[in-house]
Amino acid sequence: MKRTTAILLAALLSALLISGCSQSGEGEKASISGEVKISGSSTVYPVTMAIAEEFSRLYPDVTVSVQSTGTGGGFKNFFIPGLVDINDASRKIKQSELEAAKENGIEPVEFLIGYDALTVIVNRENDWIDCLSFEELKKIWGPEATGKVTRWSDVNTSWPDEEMHLYGPTSSSGTFDFFTEHVIGEAGAHRQDYHGTEEDNTIIAAVERDRYAMGYLGLAYYLENKDKVKAIKIKNPETGVCVEPSIETGQSGEYPLARPLFIYVSKESLKKPAVREFVKFYLENLDSGIVEEVGYVPVSKEVKEQNLKKLNEILKELGVE
Incomplete structure (x- = not known):
């Protein structure tokens, strides 16, 4: 992702404000070293990577490692076992994950x-679809479609009598969880005969080269590749209007597949200076333009302030303000 000078200046200003803008404060921050380990959502990954890039310019002695594992995969394999400090998530943590974390001493x-704005994509040569309803998406992606809805004409007789090739995230992905719950109507319910991957760029590449392919992923990956694939409008079930996925329609609530994005931080990890400063930096810069530049909808000023208030209260509780 390209970072702009304005964003870097905003990030630098934010860091200076946190440190009190004093020379001694700058010296303290320059001396911070250590590692911040992050796993989780491929959707949130571009945001966290962008934040990490700016953070590393100001704190070169801190190593920030970010891996895209899927929300569920990150929780299960890395965050809950205590192998990382932060898990990116494109859905809220499940109760079962929360209980497993607490059992392992992770809060x-x-x-x-x-x-x-979760985005459904097709090949740019696809000239038979511009908008899809939830009912049509369910007919294509629902579990009952496995082995039965295999050609475009199986969904709509006016569509080509050609084999349909489907690409999407695996069941360890928060994107998969959101899609199955909000589109299909049942968490985990999804057709089995599709190409599942945690690499969103793999979905982009597959749809780009195949006229009869379809996939779904996060908005940022579409915006970065909009010259390669075509986004499908989704019919808002309340208004009946076909709405294009964008930062604006996600922010307004018009787009029916808008969803919240999170980071989950291990409370114990906040005792580490490197993790503490990274999380502060992350939350301070949610309105600096980084989130929008990546391709997502930023939080409001009120949410930003609530985040920082929560963080400060926890740091006070830990005695590491």
Whole structure:
């Protein structure tokens, strides 16, 4: 992702404000070292990477490692076992995950960091679809479609009698969870005969080269590749209007597949200076333009302030303000 000079200056100003803008404060921050380990959502990954890039300019002695594992995969394999400090998430933590974390001595702290518009994409040569309803999406992606709805004409007889090739996230993804719950209407319910991957760029590449392909992923990946694939409008079930996915329609609430994005921080990890400063930096810069530049909807000023208030209260509780 390209970072702009304005964003870097905003990030630098934010860091200076946090440190009190004093020379001694700058010296203290320059001396911070250590590692921040992050796993989780492929959707949130671009935001966290962008934040990490700016953070690393100001704190070169801190190593920030970010891996895209899927929301559920990150919780299960890395965050709950205590192998990382932060888990990116494109859905709220499940009760079962929360209980497993607490049983392992991990207390997750939730921060809302933005909003996404889950995007359905097709090949740019697809000239038979511009808008889809939830009913049509369910007919294509629902579990009953497995082995039965295999051609475009199986969905609509006016569509080509050609084999349909489907690409999407795996069941360990928060995007998968959101899609199955909000589109299909049942958490985890999804057709089995599709190409599942945690690499969103793989979905982009597959749809780009295949006229009869379809996929779904986060808005940022579409916006970065809008010259390669075509986004499908989704019919808002309340208004009946076909709405294009965008930052604006996600912010207004018109787009029916808008969803919240989170980071979950291990409370114990906040005792580490590097993690503490990274989380402060992350939350301070949610309105600096980074979230929008990546391709997501930023949180409001009120949410930003609530996040920082929560963080400060926890730091006070831990005795590491």
